[in-house]
Every structure is written in structure tokens, then in C-alpha cells.
Amino acid sequence: MQDKLKSIGKPSPKHDDLVKVSGRLNYAEDYSMPGMLYAKVLRSKYPAAKILSINTARAEALPGVKAVLTAKDVPYNNTITKFGQSKDVGGGFEALYRVLAEDKVRFTGEAVALVAAETLAQAEEAVKLIEVDYEPLPGVYNVEDAVQPDSYKVGEEDTNIIAHFKSHKGDVEKGFSEADVIVENTYRVPFVDHTYLEPESGTAWIDDQGVLTIRVSTQVIEHFRGVAKVLGLPENRVRVIGTMLGGGFGGKEDITVESFIALLAWKTGRPVKLTYTREESFLAHSKRHRYVMHYKIGAKKDGIITAIKAEILSDSGAYPYLSPWVLMYSTVCAAGPYSIDNVDVDCKSALTNNPFGSANRGFGSPQVNFACESIISELAEKIGITPLEIREKNCIRQGNVLAGGMKMDRYVALPDVGVQAWEAINEQPKLKPADESKKVGRGMAIGMMTYGRMTFLHDTSRSHIRVELDGSVTVRCGVPDLGGGQAASLCQIVAEELGVPLSKVRIYISDTALTPLAGTTTATRQLYMSGNATLKAARVLRERLLTRAAAELNVTAAELDIADEKIFVTAVPDRSLPLKQVILFCSGEGVELFHEAQFNAPFTDVPDLSNVQGQVHPDFTFGAHAAEVAVDTETGEVEVLNIVSCFDVGRVLNPLRCEGQMEGGSIYCMGYALTEEIILEDGITLNSSFTDYVIPTALDAPHVQSITLESKAGLGPYGAKGIGEPACNSIAPAIIDAIYDAVGVRIKDLPATPEKILAALKA
Amino acid sequence: MHTNTRILAHNFVYHEPKTLDEALTLLDKHKPGIKILAGGTDVLPKMKRNHFECERLMYIKNIKELSFIDNSNGLKIGAATLLSDLEKSPEIKQNYHALHEAIKAIGAIAIRNMATIGGNICNAAPPADTVPALLIFDAQLKLVKLGGERTVPLNQFITGAEQTIIEHGELLHSIEMPELTGGLLSTFVKLGRVSVDTARINMAVAADIDGSSNTIKTARVALGAVGTKAYRCPDSEALLAGKKVDESVILAFADSLTSVCDYAIPGRYSLPYKREAVRKLAEDAFKQLLS
Numbered sequence A: 001m002q003d004k005l006k007s008i009g010k011p012s013p014k015h016d017d018l019v020k021v022s023g024r025l026n027y028a029e030d031y032s033m034p035g036m037l038y039a040k041v042l043r044s045k046y047p048a049a050k051i052l053s054i055n056t057a058r059a060e061a062l063p064g065v066k067a068v069l070t071a072k073d074v075p076y077n078n079t080i081t082k083f084g085q086s087k088d089v090g091g092g093f094e095a096l097y098r099v100l101a102e103d104k105v106r107f108t109g110e111a112v113a114l115v116a117a118e119t120l121a122q123a124e125e126a127v128k129l130i131e132v133d134y135e136p137l138p139g140v141y142n143v144e145d146a147v148q149p150d151s152y153k154v155g156e157e158d159t160n161i162i163a164h165f166k167s168h169k170g171d172v173e174k175g176f177s178e179a180d181v182i183v184e185n186t187y188r189v190p191f192v193d194h195t196y197l198e199p200e201s202g203t204a205w206i207d208d209q210g211v212l213t214i215r216v217s218t219q220v221i222e223h224f225r226g227v228a229k230v231l232g233l234p235e236n237r238v239r240v241i242g243t244m245l246g247g248g249f250g251g252k253e254d255i256t257v258e259s260f261i262a263l264l265a266w267k268t269g270r271p272v273k274l275t276y277t278r279e280e281s282f283l284a285h286s287k288r289h290r291y292v293m294h295y296k297i298g299a300k301k302d303g304i305i306t307a308i309k310a311e312i313l314s315d316s317g318a319y320p321y322l323s324p325w326v327l328m329y330s331t332v333c334a335a336g337p338y339s340i341d342n343v344d345v346d347c348k349s350a351l352t353n354n355p356f357g358s359a360n361r362g363f364g365s366p367q368v369n370f371a372c373e374s375i376i377s378e379l380a381e382k383i384g385i386t387p388l389e390i391r392e393k394n395c396i397r398q399g400n401v402l403a404g405g406m407k408m409d410r411y412v413a414l415p416d417v418g419v420q421a422w423e424a425i426n427e428q429p430k431l432k433p434a435d436e437s438k439k440v441g442r443g444m445a446i447g448m449m450t451y452g453r454m455t456f457l458h459d460t461s462r463s464h465i466r467v468e469l470d471g472s473v474t475v476r477c478g479v480p481d482l483g484g485g486q487a488a489s490l491c492q493i494v495a496e497e498l499g500v501p502l503s504k505v506r507i508y509i510s511d512t513a514l515t516p517l518a519g520t521t522t523a524t525r526q527l528y529m530s531g532n533a534t535l536k537a538a539r540v541l542r543e544r545l546l547t548r549a550a551a552e553l554n555v556t557a558a559e560l561d562i563a564d565e566k567i568f569v570t571a572v573p574d575r576s577l578p579l580k581q582v583i584l585f586c587s588g589e590g591v592e593l594f595h596e597a598q599f600n601a602p603f604t605d606v607p608d609l610s611n612v613q614g615q616v617h618p619d620f621t622f623g624a625h626a627a628e629v630a631v632d633t634e635t636g637e638v639e640v641l642n643i644v645s646c647f648d649v650g651r652v653l654n655p656l657r658c659e660g661q662m663e664g665g666s667i668y669c670m671g672y673a674l675t676e677e678i679i680l681e682d683g684i685t686l687n688s689s690f691t692d693y694v695i696p697t698a699l700d701a702p703h704v705q706s707i708t709l710e711s712k713a714g715l716g717p718y719g720a721k722g723i724g725e726p727a728c729n730s731i732a733p734a735i736i737d738a739i740y741d742a743v744g745v746r747i748k749d750l751p752a753t754p755e756k757i758l759a760a761l762k763a
Numbered sequence B: 001m002h003t004n005t006r007i008l009a010h011n012f013v014y015h016e017p018k019t020l021d022e023a024l025t026l027l028d029k030h031k032p033g034i035k036i037l038a039g040g041t042d043v044l045p046k047m048k049r050n051h052f053e054c055e056r057l058m059y060i061k062n063i064k065e066l067s068f069i070d071n072s073n074g075l076k077i078g079a080a081t082l083l084s085d086l087e088k089s090p091e092i093k094q095n096y097h098a099l100h101e102a103i104k105a106i107g108a109i110a111i112r113n114m115a116t117i118g119g120n121i122c123n124a125a126p127p128a129d130t131v132p133a134l135l136i137f138d139a140q141l142k143l144v145k146l147g148g149e150r151t152v153p154l155n156q157f158i159t160g161a162e163q164t165i166i167e168h169g170e171l172l173h174s175i176e177m178p179e180l181t182g183g184l185l186s187t188f189v190k191l192g193r194v195s196v197d198t199a200r201i202n203m204a205v206a207a208d209i210d211g212s213s214n215t216i217k218t219a220r221v222a223l224g225a226v227g228t229k230a231y232r233c234p235d236s237e238a239l240l241a242g243k244k245v246d247e248s249v250i251l252a253f254a255d256s257l258t259s260v261c262d263y264a265i266p267g268r269y270s271l272p273y274k275r276e277a278v279r280k281l282a283e284d285a286f287k288q289l290l291s
């Protein structure tokens, strides 16, 4: 089939590349309205404090100030977090969403009051004039303390623990007793930021029909329902228009500015804009959770793993947001992509007075992947086999059952991806640096990461296609585009199915009023979900066009094909009709030239949380990273020399975009491995700027070799799987393993800073 | 355009003098509420974070008199000369090599196209990269004000972290370095966290090495980012003078730098790391000098 495809699989520069690089694309902050007010947020300077009183009189009296709002002004200040899922999943997963701090603040940077004023300077001035009388509370900053029964309580409940999931199989004690080698370690990973280029931004106004309209940079336009709840409005009186994102990575999955600007616009009747500064963005939005992970693993001399036990503690920070969902991913992935008979996984998440954790590319997978892959590599070394061998001996294969009880019916590209990554990195002999203090090492890790949302959320997506009379095509789909080409992929599918060039397909996205709801651009789900919805709609239209052409050409529709704007008899390509002519026939005869289709993912029930078993995710993407590093034994500095990223992506729709994800993902979590961490001191973020929060620069990015395997075994269009999040999953343990190979130091506490490496070398 | 990305929250009057006279008059008239703006690569981030407020900002990059490279007698550089212009100067690369290397180590090219050498000095950040290089060349700073001028050595100009002796109404006019005698080789080394980063440690080293005996006649060493200001290291310089270049002298040099760190930042969180890592800079510096 591959050769026949015209659009799918071909490298096509993104349809929006040119507007982006020429600076013509409008991001959320670029939009303004006549008569617009500027908003500012007053944020808590304490991580834990009682709010005794708030006096807004002086702020309100300031010229130009049009509104000052506190919790008492929010019609429904306490609602429930929802993330565009089709089904309510209730307690254990859905938790408090609070617009403005009430009674007690839970983290530094929590929104306490809102201001809207004629100018930004006035809004900033007004924020300073709001007097908040706080009574500082002790707070709890360490998740290991937070789980203790007598700990300070972050919220209103009598425990800080917000989720506790377990999964077990076999008998781990028996497994350990059979093992010849046992390794036991504690791994720690820090809170990290998404560091997108574009800080949070949006503008809200009330349109001439009285509809509260919000134009915002978001991954989830379905938050219009949440905003409606906060204001007590009918859902059809709130409209969210999503802009092209300057990066999301999960950080714009939660509501950011939407409720704030909605409340201010509603109160003042004027358009209101709010854009966070970089420093504010660091304080205000979610982080990837800090985890403490205790792992124990045992194996026979021959390398066969007999048991694995993982006790995982996630620091959810001040509010739950998506923490329980993230924890569910960790529960499923904790024992890795391995077939192990005896497994015990115990995962907890608890509130602290730290910044709140939520979605971040990988969604609970990179944390446990780092721990699991690190301990597997250490085990291999103790046994005396290579990192690849231990994975070959133990990885799951098609037909095996995962630790969490899910049977892998579909093709599993393990150990293939690992073998290819490892061979590619070892193709060249190791570099011998001129500098004797530099040692070169190589490492690898494999991983599995789901694409598509958890199946108990009953995920759905919709897409609408209309064929125009001149043969061009219009697509409407409520997909937010994060810059990953989410919209362009849908166009490619339509071009393929309807036989038109990509340039003739135009797409409208991300508008709750005008585009069918497609669900969130999260969970690596859009190609899978909206791709399938679009494919379904396109195939209905294709069938209609073929049917009409069949009548004209005196054949059956099944004998026809469509390409290059022609419908032709497959066996006799010369017998053809211009597509446009068939469209005009249809139009003239009242045949519907549009279609909206819905795609449903597999649905399951909420699993038993005390023993998570069976299907929780639709499918997984399997991948591997291999890394080559040079470690300076005198300074502890690590230079990543080469990265190989190998994934079974099912099917490549556009090689440029797919490689873009694989390269970007590798560098994204290279920072996780080496430099990135939110430094907290009793709940205060000490590095809320890019001067102090260090991410790799372009000069630090090594060559990334992307190897894509195409099993065509995915659940997405044409057998595609998802790549967005999986692409970053296993690079951190690969780099850490390479550091060990170079200098014999195993870093168990990310990031692997020069200080830690040097201290370990000197120890 | 209506925009919320108002980087600078407060209002100020903006001046763009074309001549030095005009600038000095403005400085005198509006002191102390007037702030000098050169490339803005330090000023703007600080204003954005409300580190200071000022009533007036005076842009000096239009003043031709402040932008020049004169190597007729030693080296004189106008304070508002762009780092990227200095980087391109063959004379600096040849004779004041440590300065050339220090400039290349600053930011990325976009920063060097904006930033000036005077800004790097006057901002007086402990890790400022040009400072150790200028220290080993015994740089003198010419400060001018309406109706007056003075020349002060760089090591007296910077008094601490972001502290200098410059007075209101004064402007850094130029940097002067005496002509180099003998065959002084020099270099600059820097340790950052990522490729484009402020220094965790930086160091400039110059040595006059007698080729035939392979002996160091004199040496100059300056260390930055270890303590609140960069400084010359007289003990290390003395230790090197008269020694043959071999492994043992480099080791002794490294030891002396470790002691400098121990003395400069006792008890600091960064000490255990810096006292070790500085040893690598010692080695690298010599490797580069000899290459």
C-alpha cells in the first residue's frame, strides 16, 4: 500500500512553517481589542498561610482601575477539575479546582486577587495596593513528611494523600528468594518546568450576542465548560477560541488565564487581556512531579528477572490537578516494558506546599522509566551482561502480558528498537578525546509510553469535512495545534483520501463554537483520535464521490480509485473523470458534500485501584534511546556527543514532523537528565528565570539520529502510533547509563550536575 | 499595537544624544535620576525584574566618540564599542588574545551584536567575562564628566558585586591597556553550565615564556566568579615566575588556585565544587598557552 500513498509518508514542510518563520503567525498575545483592559494577578508570597483579610479599597480607588476581584467575587470559586473527557470518572481522579485562594493559601504564587485596569502600569500599581493580611502557617515541603499522619495538612482534608494505586502479580518475595542477584536503590527526580517559548496568554470579551468569548493559548479548548461552571453560565454562552501555541508540553493542559480574564470581562463588560511574564509563568503553572522511587529488582545468573518491586511517592504540590491521572500512568509503566512474573507496584501521591504538579510531556512515564531503566542497567552490570542483553532477555513481546495484566495483542517492536539504537550508537568506534580528563561512555534505555487517553475516560473525537465546488476542501476540527503539526497531519489524511494536493486542503481548528470538539491535544492522542475521526469522515465523502463517479463510468465504486484530482478505474487508469466534475454532479443533485464523523477509543471501566489490572490504555509506543557522552573527570561536566532515537511509530505520516518530535523529545529530556530542576527552599522557587533555570542551548544539542520503524500496527490512521510524548521517555536513563559507562558513577538523583558527578568521583 | 508584553513596567524619559558633550550635559543636568543605556543586555533584564527604577534612560550607542579601537600605542577601546566589533579585531586577537577569547565566550552572537564592553565592565557582575582578561592587561579606565575626567585602574573601579566607584554624572569613556612588552602569550578559560551561560568560574592567564629554556619569565593570572569581584592572583603569579613549564608547575599552579578559592569563598555552597573544578581551568589555560 505504501507506494500508492500520495501524501502520507512524504516529507512535506508544514503548511504553517512559512507564516511562523516569517513572524506573521499571530499568537495569543498578538491579539488585541478596542477598549481592552489589562489584567494582573496578585499572587501569594507565602507557601502556606491563612488569609485573615484582604483590603482592596486602595487598589479600587486608583485611577484607571475597573475591577478588583477576590474569591468572594467568584460565583463558583470551588469546582471540579475536568479535562475534556467524555465521561465523568469521579472521586479519586477528579478533584478541587479553585480559581482564587480562599481562607488559606497553599503555594507561593497562588492567585489571590485579580485586577483589570486601563493600562498595564495601572494594573501593576493596583496589585501592589491590595493589602492582604496573612498569618503564615508551617506548611509541609517534603513529600516524605507530607504522607505522615501527623503532618501539616495542605488542604481541607485530614490527609495529604490524594491517590494510592497498587498493582501486583505473582509473589515478589518468592521471586526475590529465587534471585541470584538483587539490586535495591532509591531514585529521585525533581520538579521541572515545561519552558515553552510562549508564556500563558489570553483575551476575553463579551460578543454582541452576549457570549463570553476567550481567545487563549491552550491545549484544551473544552475548558469552556469549566469556565461556564465558575461563572454559573450555560455552557453555550462561553466560547473558547484556541490560538496556535508557542509550545505546551502539558503545561497548558490545565486552565491557565481563562477563568481570570472571563471573570474580569464579565465584571467590567470590557475586553480584558492577561499575559504572564516569564517569572510569573514559572510560579503559576504546573510542574512535572517530583518523585521519590524506591526500587528493588532480582534476577537469576542468566539475566532473567524474577521479581521487581517499586514504591513510588509523587509530590503533587499544592493542588491535585492531574496528579492522580499522572500517577496512574506511573503505576502502569513502573515495571517497564518487561515480562516479569512477580511484580509489586505501590504508588502514592500527596499534597505539599510546593508548586502544583500536573501534566508534562510523558505524564508520569519519564520518572518511572528513569528509575526502572537505571536499575535494569545496574542489574545487567552486576550479572555481567550488556545493557542490551538484559533487555533482550526480559522485554515483553507480542502475546506477553504486561505487569499490569494487559495482554499485548498487537505487534511489539521490542527488543528491535533497542537493538537498532544500540547498534547505531556503536557503529563508530568510541571517540578518544584529545583531553585526557575526558572519558567517553555509551548507554541505552528502552521504554513504553501510551498514546491516547486512559480507556476509562471513554475518549472521543470529531471532525468535519466539506468539499468545495472548485475541488478544494475545508476541514473543521477542534484540535489545538501545539506546533507539532497536529492540524497539518489531518490535512494530509484528507489530501490522501480525497486525492487532492495538500495545498488545496484548508483547516479551521480550535473553536468551541465553530469546530467539532476533538478533545484535548494531550496524551499523544490527536493523530490517533482526530486522525481517525478525520479519516472516517474523509472515507464517507470519498465513498460518495466514488459512488457518483461509478454511475458515470459504468463500474462499481469498488473498482475506482482517486488520486491527483481524478477518479479513475483502478485497472484502467485512463478511464477517469476530473474530481471537480464529480463534485459538481453531486452538488447539482443534492448529494451531501460534507460529513462529520466521530471516533471512539476503546472504553473500559475505572480499574480497581488497589490492584490495577487489565486494559487502562489503548496501546503503547515502544522506543529506545542510546547516548554517547564525554564526561570530564576533573570538572564533572557532561557533554552529550550523540543520541540515537529509535521508535516504532507504526506509520510515518510526515518524516520531517516525526523526526522533529524525536529530536525535540531527545533534547527536551536531555535537560531533565543534566541541568533542569526547580530549586525550592521551603516552598519558595529560587530559580524562576532562564538565567537560573538552565536548559540546554542549541550549542549543547548533539546530533540526534532518528530511526523510525513502521510496523503499521498502531491504532491510528494507516497504522500510525503516537510519538509526541514517547519521544522523550527514555533519553534520561540512557544518558545516565552512558555517564556510568564513562566514569563509573551512577547518578540516582536527577539532574546529573557537574557537582554531583565530581563529588561521586572524589568519594 | 496593544500589547501586554510590556517588558518595562515603569515610565521613563528616553534620551539619544549624538555627541559626548550632549551626553555629559544631560548626565549632569539630570543626575542622579538618569541611567546610562548601552546594549541594554544587562539593563533591560534588570528593569524588567524591577531591580531599579529610573526617571530617565540615556542611550549612548549613537555617540561616535565612544566607539573605537585604537592600537597605535597599547590598546584603547571606546566604552560603547560592540563586543562583536572587538571580536573581529585582528590586533586584539593577535596581541590581547585573552580578551579576544573572553569576548567570544560571552553569550551568543545575538548578545555580542548588542552588548558593549563598557556595559560589561560597569555592570560589574562577578562573572563578567571581559574583566579577568582586562585585569591581566592592567587596564585603566577613563571616566569623564562635564568639565572633568579621571583615570582609574580597573581593579579599583569595581568594588564588589555590581558595585563600582562611578559617580552620578560620570560616564566610562574608554579602556586603555599599555603596550605589551616581550612575547606575552595570553588566554582565557571559562566554565559554564551549558554552552551559552554566565561563568561559574572564569580565568585569564598571561605568561612570557622563554622559548629556549621553556621557562616562565613572568605570569599574570586573574580569576572571576569566585567571590564578589574578579581579582589578580599574586601568589599564583609569583609561583609561576621563573619556573620551567612542566607538569609539576601546572600542578602547583592548580594547588594555588584551589587555595585562592578556599580563601575567597570559605563555607560557600559552591566551594567544594569550585575548588576542584578550577584545577581543570589551570590545566586548560596552560594547554592553550602552549598550543
Ligand SMILES: Cc1cc2nc3c(=O)[nH]c(=O)nc-3n(C[C@H](O)[C@H](O)[C@H](O)COP(=O)(O)OP(=O)(O)OC[C@H]3O[C@@H](n4cnc5c(N)ncnc54)[C@H](O)[C@@H]3O)c2cc1C
Pocket: B035, B036, B037, B038, B039, B040, B041, B042, B043, B044, B045, B060, B079, B080, B105, B106, B107, B108, B111, B114, B115, B116, B117, B118, B119, B120, B121, B122, B123, B127, B128, B129, B130, B166, B170, B171, B172, B173, B196, B197, B198, B199
Ligand atoms: C542572554 C545573555 C547572555 C549573557 N551572557 C554573558 C556572558 O556569557 N558573559 C558575560 O560577561 N555577560 C553576559 N551577559 C551580560 C551582558 O550581555 C554583558 O555584561 C554586556 O557586556 C553588557 O553590555 P551592554 O552594552 O548590554 O550593557 P547595558 O545593559 O546597556 O549596561 C550595563 C550597565 O552598565 C552601565 N553602563 C553601560 N555603559 C556605560 C558607560 N559607558 N559608562 C557608564 N556606565 C555604563 C549601565 O548603566 C548599566 O548599569 C549576558 C546577557 C544576556 C542577556
